[in-house]
């Protein structure tokens with residue numbers, strides 16, 4: 001490696017430019033840090049697309065304890081209670097931080113923060129911006145603050161492809177520079193993984209294409225422990241007009257009284273749960289899934305409840321509908337469940353440390369244990385900022401700040417070897433369809449084993465690092481789902497439809513463990529005739 005040891009000594013590199021990565025960089029200032037991200041800041045991040053807002057007990061009468069209790073209840077027995085209490089107690093301070101960075105949260109007539117309510121929260125506790133524009137506004141404010149902070153170096157349009165590990169400790173990263181397709185190496189004493197989720201592993205997802213589990217895969221390939229990978233939250237009401245990613249019709253629309261109907265006009269959720277459309281996300285997602293699977297289709301009908309107020313109340317959703325040729329004021333919106341949020345991720349402790357020295361993780365890429373088997377609405381942006389701040393504090397406590405930054409480029413950059421993009425695209429499409437069909441809203445042992453067999457084959461044939469990482473991330477999810485022989489939270493097995501208290505614990509595996517599980521699943525499964533994966 002052709003880099004200077006001085007730069008390696010105490011440099012911090014943050015992978016990812018979503019809310020977790022940017023917040024961590026700002027909290028580390030004035031320490032010099034490099035933020036490396038696959039797209040320009042603001043693009044390619046789920047954070048910019050968040051609609052509902054951030055949960056925090058800031059309203060009169062609400063408490064951090066009540067917020068923690070709701071978080072624990074949503075997580076179906078797997079929430080790390082200590083982590084949840086820490087998160088909800090620190091939430092109001094982190095909201096004050098965002099206000100200081102210039103986030104224009106909505107206010108009421110008296111100038112106090114306007115607080116909304118979302119499903120499964122026992123109090124009004126969601127701070128928002130212009131109705132459904134929270135993510136965009138937060139990211140704009142953070143991006144402005146980042147650009148005004150001279151200690152932060154941005155490497156945009158760089159895709160991290162590997163963690164550099166020596167003696168079990170991460171000491172840098174290798175990345176692909178997209179514009180000239182050259183590889184660079186960046187040395188670091190501390191690497192913070194904030195690369196977001198895995199939604200794009202699925203054919204139907206609300207996530208941007210960059211949410212493809214690459215951070216998860218490179219951490220696993222470096223030997224990090226991965227926790228709770230089987231728990232993927234499916235949003236029940238993505239707008240199903242063929243868009244990829246599928247735009248989201250946010251939960252708040254159901255909160256305002258919109259109902260779910262099938263093609264015959266029947267309201268199907270009322271028969272499935274007393275809370276009907278406002279039942280937990282996994283229950284609504286399965287209800288929608290069942291109607292679609294039965295050929296009756298599923299539609300969100302806001303005509304009676306919101307009607308003419310729709311464009312102003314939900315401008316983002318309204319624009320998405322109009323772009324797809326649907327007017328939600330006059331007609332029901334076709335919807336389908338879509339991969340939305342990954343509760344699993346790189347296992348961290350309360351300080352954001354992973355199982356590898358030199359590697360921290362925050363945001364959706366991390367698994368802190370606060371979400372357990374199911375995430376409470378609007379807790380993910382919150383987890384991102386709370387634990388990003390904790391990571392920054394931990395790193396600052398370990399290393400003295402430097403006065404100047406030595407640009408850490410590897411002089412000996414290599415061109416990437418020739419690849420076959422068309423074949424990689426074809427494999428990626430195949431994998432995404434398989435994940436939606438076999439590792440999606442409803443799962444069973446046989447289907448999971450078939451998916452695992454196909455994933456192993458695709459990884460073996462992978463002709464690009466990106467596809468290999470895609471397959472590794474898929475393998476981690478599918479093998480964990482195969483091993484959990486019960487239904488809990490967002491993980492539903494139709495061959496084991498009930499929770500099993502003997503399995504009520506979190507999981508943590510290395511990639512080697514996942515590969516061993518894959519061998520076991522393939523061995524146990526009946527041989528599958530060619531072409532039926």
Ligand SMILES: Cc1cc2nc3c(=O)[nH]c(=O)nc-3n(C[C@H](O)[C@H](O)[C@H](O)COP(=O)(O)OP(=O)(O)OC[C@H]3O[C@@H](n4cnc5c(N)ncnc54)[C@H](O)[C@@H]3O)c2cc1C
Pocket residue numbers: 015016017018019020021036037038039043044045046047048049050051052053054055134135158159160161194195196197206207208210211212214215248340341362363364365377378379380381382384
């Ligand atoms: C449509 C939608 C609506 C949502 N609404 C809400 C909501 O109202 N409230 C809420 O709490 N949560 C919401 N969520 C979830 C929430 O937005 C995410 O969980 C959160 O933003 C994740 O933040 P992050 O910083 O971890 O990741 P992201 O914001 O996804 O950022 C990840 C970053 O990593 C970069 N990256 C990825 N791979 C690489 C790589 N290999 N190399 C370099 N960079 C890489 C990406 O380009 C991006 O910059 C929503 C999500 C979606 C998709």
